[in-house]
Amino acid sequence: MNLLAAILCFGIIAGRNATTDGYVYLGHNEDQWGEQMLNIYNVPANEDRNACLWFEFPGQKSGDSFINEYGVCISSDQCLSREDSAEGSLVYEIRTTAIQKARSAREAVHIIGRLVETYGYADSGRSYLVADRNEGWIVAVVKGRRWVAQRVPDDHIATIPNYYTIGKINLKDSLNFLGSKDIIKYARKRGWYRPLKDGAFNFRLAYSAPSTLKDLHNLRRHRIAQEFFFGNAILGDNTAFSRRPVRKFHRRDLSKLLTVEPICNEHTALTTIFTLNPAYPPAKGSVIWVGLPGQDAANQSQWTIFTKSPEVCHRYATADEAMARHFSDTGNYRQRWPGHFYWHYLDPSLNRNLIPHDFEVFIPRQGRTDKDRDPRRIGDSFNDHFHVLEDSSKGMLYAFWTQGTYEAADDEHVVFSKSADGGKSWTEPVVIAGSETLADPKPVAAWQQPMLSRSGRLYCLWNQETTVKKHLCGIMMGRYSDDGGTTWSDPEIVPFPKRFSADPADPNLPPRWCMWQRPLRLGQDGRYLAGCSRYDSAGVARVEIWQYDNIDEDPEVRDIRISFFNTEEQAFDSGKVKNDHEYMSREGFHTEEACIVKLPDGRLFAVMRTSIGHPIWSVSSDSGRSWARPEILRTSDDGPAILQPCSPCPIYDYAGPEAGSGRYFIMVHDTFDFNGITSYQNRGPLYKRDGRFVPGARQPVWFGEPALFSPRDTGNSFYTSYTALNGEGVLWFGDQKYYLFGKRMN
Numbered sequence: 153m154n155l156l157a158a159i160l161c162f163g164i165i166a167g168r169n170a171t172t173d174g175y176v177y178l179g180h181n182e183d184q185w186g187e188q189m190l191n192i193y194n195v196p197a198n199e200d201r202n203a204c205l206w207f208e209f210p211g212q213k214s215g216d217s218f219i220n221e222y223g224v225c226i227s228s229d230q231c232l233s234r235e236d237s238a239e240g241s242l243v244y245e246i247r248t249t250a251i252q253k254a255r256s257a258r259e260a261v262h263i264i265g266r267l268v269e270t271y272g273y274a275d276s277g278r279s280y281l282v283a284d285r286n287e288g289w290i291v292a293v294v295k296g297r298r299w300v301a302q303r304v305p306d307d308h309i310a311t312i313p314n315y316y317t318i319g320k321i322n323l324k325d326s327l328n329f330l331g332s333k334d335i336i337k338y339a340r341k342r343g344w345y346r347p348l349k350d351g352a353f354n355f356r357l358a359y360s361a362p363s364t365l366k367d368l369h370n371l372r373r374h375r376i377a378q379e380f381f382f383g384n385a386i387l388g389d390n391t392a393f394s395r396r397p398v399r400k401f402h403r404r405d406l407s408k409l410l411t412v413e414p415i416c417n418e419h420t421a422l423t424t425i426f427t428l429n430p431a432y433p434p435a436k437g438s439v440i441w442v443g444l445p446g447q448d449a450a451n452q453s454q455w456t457i458f459t460k461s462p463e464v465c466h467r468y469a470t471a472d473e474a475m476a477r478h479f480s481d482t483g484n485y486r487q488r489w490p491g492h493f494y495w496h497y498l499d500p501s502l503n504r505n506l507i508p509h510d511f512e513v514f515i516p517r518q519g520r521t522d523k524d525r526d527p528r529r530i531g532d533s534f535n536d537h538f539h540v541l542e543d544s545s546k547g548m549l550y551a552f553w554t555q556g557t558y559e560a561a562d563d564e565h566v567v568f569s570k571s572a573d574g575g576k577s578w579t580e581p582v583v584i585a586g587s588e589t590l591a592d593p594k595p596v597a598a599w600q601q602p603m604l605s606r607s608g609r610l611y612c613l614w615n616q617e618t619t620v621k622k623h624l625c626g627i628m629m630g631r632y633s634d635d636g637g638t639t640w641s642d643p644e645i646v647p648f649p650k651r652f653s654a655d656p657a658d659p660n661l662p663p664r665w666c667m668w669q670r671p672l673r674l675g676q677d678g679r680y681l682a683g684c685s686r687y688d689s690a691g692v693a694r695v696e697i698w699q700y701d702n703i704d705e706d707p708e709v710r711d712i713r714i715s716f717f718n719t720e721e722q723a724f725d726s727g728k729v730k731n732d733h734e735y736m737s738r739e740g741f742h743t744e745e746a747c748i749v750k751l752p753d754g755r756l757f758a759v760m761r762t763s764i765g766h767p768i769w770s771v772s773s774d775s776g777r778s779w780a781r782p783e784i785l786r787t788s789d790d791g792p793a794i795l796q797p798c799s800p801c802p803i804y805d806y807a808g809p810e811a812g813s814g815r816y817f818i819m820v821h822d823t824f825d826f827n828g829i830t831s832y833q834n835r836g837p838l839y840k841r842d843g844r845f846v847p848g849a850r851q852p853v854w855f856g857e858p859a860l861f862s863p864r865d866t867g868n869s870f871y872t873s874y875t876a877l878n879g880e881g882v883l884w885f886g887d888q889k890y891y892l893f894g895k896r897m898n
Contacts, residue, residue: 167287187486222256243275257287442866539602553892564596627648675775681775840858
């Protein structure tokens with residue numbers, strides 16, 4: 153058998169009672185050969201079709217995936233049949249017609265069946281994976297006019313390599329089976345099924361090209377998947393269409409399987425995981441997780457059906473033009489569309505240099521997928537919450553960040569590095585808190601807060617896990633160094649002086665909190681001040697302000713004192729903000745990640761990300777102790793509101809973090825889909841808007857037109873910091889939460 157035909161694609165459907173969140177899942181790896189180009193389009197609705205999100209491989213008859221406004225999604229796997237005489241005229245039109253017309257997965261199955269019976273299928277054979285928020289189906293089509301479909305039970309998972317998996321069928325059970333009325337009669341006529349010898353009819357054995365059922369590549373991939381979900385593998389003639397898994401699985405589990413070799417291989421061009429929520433309307437409750445080559449789909453940005461696809465994802469300006477020219481004007485893609493986003497995923501070196509930068513602080517040693525990682529080595533392929541501060545007395549730069557194998561992994565830890573030559577070179581990172589490896593997990597540490605006292609004592613505080621809740625839930629711990637980070641004191645607890653209503657009622661449980669921006673000397677008499685995101689029992693975040701009162705007294709960590717401002721009812725809450733749109737995300741009214749700058753008149757100006765489609769802002773006239781009622785961030789007092797998904801939106805003073813110069817810049821995505829039910833939308837192209845202080849204005853900083861900072865289609869979640877070095881401002885950012893770079897901004 154041709155090897156290329158043996159390892160084309162892999163699919164998974166999980167029923168809603170087999171998943172941890174009660175969603176239906178459709179996971180798929182699309183494998184392609186030769187020069188390929190992935191485009192992503194929003195296809196608008198018209199009188200003849202549904203709106204949909206389209207993942208297009210130009211020129212390909214069978215490589216595209218879709219999800220429409222009714223939450224119907226479709227992908228496919230090649231499955232060679234033994235048919236050698238029948239003819240048909242359709243291939244590509246099967247999926248496009250189904251997605252354009254169907255309002256449910258079952259309706260899509262009927263449409264596929266009618267098309268096959270009316271016009272015939274032109275290729276050897278294929279299995280379509282079709283799902284909506286209620287159910288999933290696998291539809292097997294055979295060259296000519298025959299097909300059969302089976303519903304995946306709600307508590308089962310079905311996996312499919314490149315052979316048919318539907319076995320015994322019962323077309324009288326129309327709730328679970330659909331298909332051609334003569335599917336058995338035709339097999340008997342061709343001699344593929346002999347009742348006296350073969351027993352009960354088995355579609356898989358009757359219609360499959362025998363070579364596909366024996367192919368070692370197919371069998372190996374199917375064995376890996378079955379052992380992953382079911383604990384053991386049943387292959388050969390007794391292969392089951394679907395089975396009840398050993399436990400309920402999450403999308404992260406599907407993504408993990410889809411990155412395992414050889415299910416994922418050098419030809420895997422796209423991974424999609426469609427998560428379909430039955431509790432919400434389909435256009436809002438359908439979220440697509442997209443993994444490009446080298447990516448773990450479960451940790452990438454979420455797309456919704458109406459998420460605006462960036463221009464860098466397009467070959468042509470409109471979806472209609474792309475549809476009209478899908479099979480024409482193909483080839484020489486890289487030469488003709490050199491700025492297209494897909495090349496940065498095929499060539500990691502291009503992706504690394506997509507955003508021009510002046511400093512390289514850290515390049516990971518480990519890869520970005522499970523197959524490229526060694527759990528016995530320090531996990532370093534997740535690098536985030538990147539803080540750099542200057543020690544002018546020693547001529548040093550100090551860098552701190554949260555690191556791990558992946559975001560929220562069991563080996564998250566805090567690392568430290570330093571530079572003695574103005575950022576040109578950096579020391580090897582050292583772990584100062586947390587768990588170093590997945591093979592030997594310890595309590596995780598994250599979200600560090602570095603501060604330098606006036607005498608030169610270097611502090612690092614962090615969120616320390618103490619319960620199984622892990623992420624964000626923990627006590628505050630810290631260490632200090634009196635020799636520029638060469639040695640560190642033993643870790644100690646920083647006591648929280650009081651608890652708030654958002655904290656767990658059980659006093660033995662720590663609060664859930666996260667410090668994003670590093671503390672700055674913006675508080676009373678130059679004390680360190682920062683915004684803290686604090687989460688209530690429902691996981692909804694509000695922002696309060698913390699002031700570190702005695703860092704300049706060089707206290708022991710256990711003696712650090714904190715004042716809490718803007719707490720309880722005064723905490724920043726986007727649910728109390730007047731919005732231009734009536735919008736409520738499924739996450740509730742989140743307000744997080746305050747970034748604070750000083751104004752020329754001495755006031756403080758804070759910007760926060762939210763779940764309402766816009767950042768919000770507030771001002772303080774008393775060094776952060778009290779704040780004005782927050783408002784939506786606009787370009788000016790009466791200007792349009794700035795759009796932003798639930799994603800970081802840092803603001804910095806060009807002259808330095810605490811300068812109060814009146815010249816600022818903010819990083820935003822400038823897009824939001826108010827039809828989407830989740831505010832965690834695709835973090836596509838990132839823009840920089842310059843801001844200026846306007847005396848007497850209600851909103852004291854007004855912003856200019858957006859300038860493109862990162863054209864990347866996704867993954868632009870920048871937890872950054874800023875320093876002023878020798879009169880030049882430097883933005884320190886974690887690119888894709890992987891590389892750590894610095895870029896001059898003046």
